[in-house]
Amino acid sequence: MLAPASPPGGSACAGPDGGPNAVVSPASLAVALAMLAEGADTTTRDALDAALGASGGARTDAFNALSRAVGEYDGDPAVVQDDELPDTPVLHLANQAVVDDQLTPLDTYLDALAEGFGAGVQRTDLGGEEGKAVLDAWTNEHTGGLIDESAITPDPDLRLVLQNAVLLAARWQQPFTDTRDAEPFTLADGSEVRAEAVWGTPNAAYVLHDGWQAVRLPYTAGFHADVILPPDEAGTMSDDGAPAAPDADTWATLDAELTAAEPRSVELTMPTLDLETGPVDLCAALHDAGLGELYEEPDLSGISDQDLVLTQAFQQVVLQVDAEGTVAAAVTELGMAATSAPLGDVSMTVDRPYLLRVTHTDTSWPLFLAAIGDPRH
Template sequence: MQRRRRTTRLTLRRTTAGAAAAAVTAALALTACGGPAPDEGLERSDAERLVITPADAPASADTVAATEHLGLLALRATDEPDANALVSPASLTFALALLAEGARGETAASLDAALGATGENRTSAYNALQGMLAEHDGDPAVVQDDELPDEPVLHLANQAVLDDGLTVEQPYLDALAASFDAGVQRTDLASGEGKKVLDGWVNEHTGGLIEKSAIEPDPLLRLVLQNAILLAARWETPFLESTTRDEDFTGPDGTAPTEMLHGTESWAYAAHDGWAAVRLPYVDAFHADVLLPPSGTDPAEITPETLDALQEALAAEGPRLVELAMPTLELEPPVLDLAPALEEAGLAGLYDGADLSGISTTEPLEVSQVMQQAYLSLDEDGTVAAAVTEIGMETSGIAPGDGPVRMIVDRPYLLRIAHTETSLPLFLAAVRSPQH
């Protein structure tokens, strides 16, 4: 069944994104006429891609727990506590893992603590997680299709963009290539050409859902690390379009009619400490947890203990009949500055006096910005979501059961989308005002 376009805005977004992608492709095809080649400035490492299996990465569970914790901190970092919030915990931690490969001393220790594992154990854990997700890789342009793919597509990509004047340690480039399959580009990060490199990569690896990089050119900018995650997945049991109707949803600004999906199916259901939760599986490998707090509780204020208890219960419980009503969604929050979340995670030192000498010994670097952009659409058929996390570094100048249970999602709630086998949280949303 062809997916219904809910809003003119979504149709326009996909149309213009597709046109932009086509324009980029056409521009690259004109390299003979003086345009830049697609791989101009590409810096290659001779290191072969090393794929670590989960059995050889015992710290994977710890890194998943750390990703969950950082995701909750990021969800609370918005400047508008009454607005919808959407983050990708996995995108953030993969970007930080790229940075950690070049960190030394106290900076390395703080990153290890935040990422849940130390040194080679950390590298192996994120390598293994990326390898498991890669089993579902596909063309990110699939999000431009009218229908969701038959099997879920989870696309994850990493890149390092180096300024022309930066001398980088070869072991760092080798680590990015071997453990993270990261491409490396060289460009002038103080110029418009550098901005085009950043923008083009973001647009390509999010299928046009996120069109531009959040990083702006700057004469002091020396290195940008980029991570992109994209998901396109059908529900295992789609909702019927004929049952979608408006119901009241009460958010921070009052009660308003809201388009809601309706379904009664056998799903895993759990309740704990006043919260209710239902797990909605996609056709393979991924699921979405809908977590409804007690009335009057903001969804972003869930404690790690409550979240853990609900996840454990959902994984352990057999399916039961659930009568569910929940909003359709299209979320595209503003660019999120992750500095407050990183400070709360003990990483404030990244911005002042960081030791990143594993990246470069010729020029002291420190983090100047960590930004994330995200997009999510959810309807009767499934979910499309994308996120980009970017870490910009500058020269610092300083040396370095019974009947159906009813669950009516009619107030702010939490949405968590995860990889089922590892429980790695891919997207996390506090939905407070779902009206399109």
């Protein structure tokens, strides 16, 4: 195949699989990018700052403040394996830099990660199973076993992996009183299915705005869940059956009205959830956010004297919702590799039957001609 050359993992991004369900963790991705930004310079730093909405010391301070704000809820991530959810929510955040034994990172960068993000550092061989085991163990530990292993693939050129984990275990302030096995649920194509659902009459903020319904369900402390139901009309579903998201103005209005609304009794029926995504390749999302340079020729000179380029970026998320409350975990991982030889103007991948011709140059006399249908030997 002849095509314009693409950077490793770059503009030829694998798109999402699509489908009616999706779950992401904006917080986990933002923290991972903020850790990367600590080592970025020039246009790469500017792009990261624009995506994150803060720059320099203000960016570091902002993420530090967010971590402190939720720090009182930190706890053992293994709580998600208990039979019952904790009385007080647990929100566990963790960050790590895994450094390949062929990279010498700058002390200033590691200090910034430790001071700004509480990130630990492990050194290993990221080119083989030893490094994979380190990444897997950390992922499993900090998600309480909800996510078994890292999404990063070992590679001889891999030099640095940044990992962020977010885990929540929270009980509803008013648990639902009933779980029903087969409540009707209408799909985007109009067909009806039956799904397990919870039912109750919690006291909660409820608003109706331009056909959008929203209810804010508080957990026992510190956190809440907003359930947003689009209008029942054409145009509120995407082609793959997922619900359409409200525009920015509608989001802002719903949030403001929910915050101002007085709680009232709401008869609420909603499906239970047990979703698991991933690993989801973040390549397309990063390009859409103006961060394609990370895959091309980024300036990450604040990390190391060695030139680095982003080659792997993944997020995995688990979300479980039932009558008792919510359990969720996310891991975001960014893998940087040593840059190799410059890319050509085009790339060619021989990935189907092909011909091979061996020719004498001066006379153009073909010495050998082969048709290759199966290259195994």
